[in-house]
Amino acid sequence: MGRLNRVKWCLLGCLVVGLVFVGVSVFQPGRLTNAVRQVANNDYACKARALTEREAIEEPTLVEMVIESVGMSEVYPQPIVVLKEKAGERYLIISIGFAEANAIAVIIEGISVPRPLTSDLLCSIMNRLGASVNSIIINDIQERTFYANIVLNANWTEMKIDSRPSDAIGIAVRAGVPIYVEEAVLDKAGIKPGQDADGYIIMR
Structure with a gap:
């Protein structure tokens, strides 16, 4: 009951x-x-x-890098871009295409070209749409292929756009923004002075 x-x-x-x-x-x-x-x-x-x-x-640890050189590998018949740790001694070597290597070198050297480069075009489009580039991040490597994100600010919102490292680096150089590499990627693929780095010839 x-x-x-x-x-x-x-x-x-x-x-x-x-x-x-x-x-x-x-x-x-x-x-x-x-x-x-x-x-x-x-x-x-x-x-x-x-x-x-x-x-x-x-949130992964990011390491800021600077472009050390754009060159040609002596081992593989293609251009490379060499990034150096800004506050350290580690390097990262990334294979890129001939057109992308030439575009990055042109921007670094301040050479004027008659028509906009791809990075110029993309930066112009983003500016017209009210977006700005904050940084680029090389965030992964799989089977010798690097992956990157372009970090944008648009309408007070941060977004990440998947990109090839060569395109992302070209945009970073043109926009004057930092280049970052995730610590895990640098630990896996980074090299130090004196280590085998797939020899290259400096183009600039």
């Missing part, structure tokens, strides 16, 4: 709560709407805060 009474009281309590919500929704709908909205906002804020904290924990 005691258990049956408890069940009855629970059902009665649920009925009372339901009637209260119905009454509020009929006579004071704004208050119920605000309450629901507040609950939703709190839930969204908690999720956003959790996402931000998780991203902060997972």
Whole structure:
């Protein structure tokens, strides 16, 4: 009997709560709407805060690099760009195409060209659309192939665009923004002076 009474009281309590919500929704709908909205906002804020904290924990360490040279590999018949750790002695050698190597060298040397380079065109498009380049990040390497992101600011929002390192570096040089490499990539593919670096001939 005691258990049956408890069940009855629970059902009665649920009925009372339901009637209260119905009454509020009929006579004071704004208050119920605000309450629901507040609950939703709190839930969204908690999720956003959790996402931000998780991203902060997972944020990789970035190492700033500078262009040491653009050259030709003596081992592989294609151009390379050599990046040097700005505050260290590690280097990163990335194979690129002939057109991209020429474009990067032209920008570095300040040589004027009659028509816009690809990096010039992309920077002009972004400027016209109200976007700006913040930096570029070389964020992965798989089977000797590097991957990169171009970090943009547009409408007060930061976004990352997948890119070939050669295109990203060309845009970074043209826009005058930092070049970063994730620490894990530099640990995996970086070299130090005196190590075998697939010999190259400096083009500039």
